[in-house]
Amino acid sequence: MTSWPKAVLFDFDGTLIDSALDIHAATNMLLARDGLGPVSLDDVKAMIGEGTRKLVDRAFAAAGRPLNEAELDDKYGQMVPLYAANLTKLTQLMPGTADALAALHQQGIAMALVTNKPDFAIAEILGHFDLTRYFPVIVGGDSGVPHKPAPDMLFLALSKLGVEAADAVFVGDSPADARSAHAAGMKLVLIEGGYSREPLESLGADVVLHDMSELNAALTRLAPQG
Template sequence: MISWPKAVLFDFDGTLIDSALDIHAATNMLLARDGLGPLSLPDVKAMIGEGTRKLVERAFAAAGRSLDDAELDDKYGQMVPLYAANLTKLTQLMPGTTEALTALQRDKVAMALVTNKPDFAIAEILEHFDLANYFPVIVGGESGVPHKPAPDMLYLALEKLGVEAGDALFVGDSPADARSAQAANMKLVLVEGGYSREPLESLGADVVLQDLSELEAALARLAPKG
């Protein structure tokens, strides 16, 4: 057991899982219904990170069509079943995920998953990769609080864990993750290989990792001295 951190909060897409191929496929199926697209994988990757509704809005804008609120509601409603049928066909764990989670569990560090992803998708993907037992607390896209980059999802996870912000850190891969953690006054670790539209070095992280296999060593460096 280690004394710090007491908890580690994780983003999901681009941090623990590489879901871009499945999201890309569902996005292009949605656009094709209106004779639009297809969008490239890099284009869709750059749209991930602030929830499925925002992704749908960005995808239609990139395909040359702006949506009013009613149209966005409709397209989001169509996207949900399309993605639900493609949750784990091509999705893979990010490098080092299982090792990092196992090490934290061994050291009795509490963990929470904090993601803008819809709740139905979270549950199925966690079950598919046998990850559910690592996360006693999950704050997902239907948690009823403002999504990242607001800090509210992190606050809710900390409250559920019974841990103060100074005793925890957040691990993510994107500007939304960075801004959420910074607004919550939490230590921030960012991981390369995800879906950031900005260089990670520009986002003010305490540490940037090549992959999650480096997390355990990073925690030792970030632990308060004395």
């Protein structure tokens, strides 16, 4: 087993999978029920990253109808089955994902999935792409701890893996991922092509990669010296 990193933690949407088209479709179906929308794919990409509930809140605000808390509860409850029916119709793996995960697994590096995505969606998508075996630890949006950009989800995943933050790397694509990793004291890799609303170079990553095919080489470069 390699000595460093002992673990790599991954975001999901925009990092391992490109789910924007399915999320976009479900979002516009939800808005259409109230005679609103549609919102554009680019707008929806900018809404992804802090959980489905937050996305619903942003979508209705963008469509000109901000929601109060009770309304948001109702609309989120409607969004769940709409998206559940559209989890893998258009979603694809991000470039390089399958090979990168296989290489880490072959090296004996522990992996965890840390995502604000609701739990109902995670298992089906992982199974669809045959990724389940790579993630013995999954901390999803229903884990009961504060979502990214708070560090709590990362700390929970590290605890389940039995790994210290200094011995792990977090791989994501967004400001929420960056702020979570910084707060947890972890090395941070950001992947281009995701859903960031800010330039990745401004987020303080240890390295920014074009795609997941570059990950294994980047981890070698990030290893502590001495």
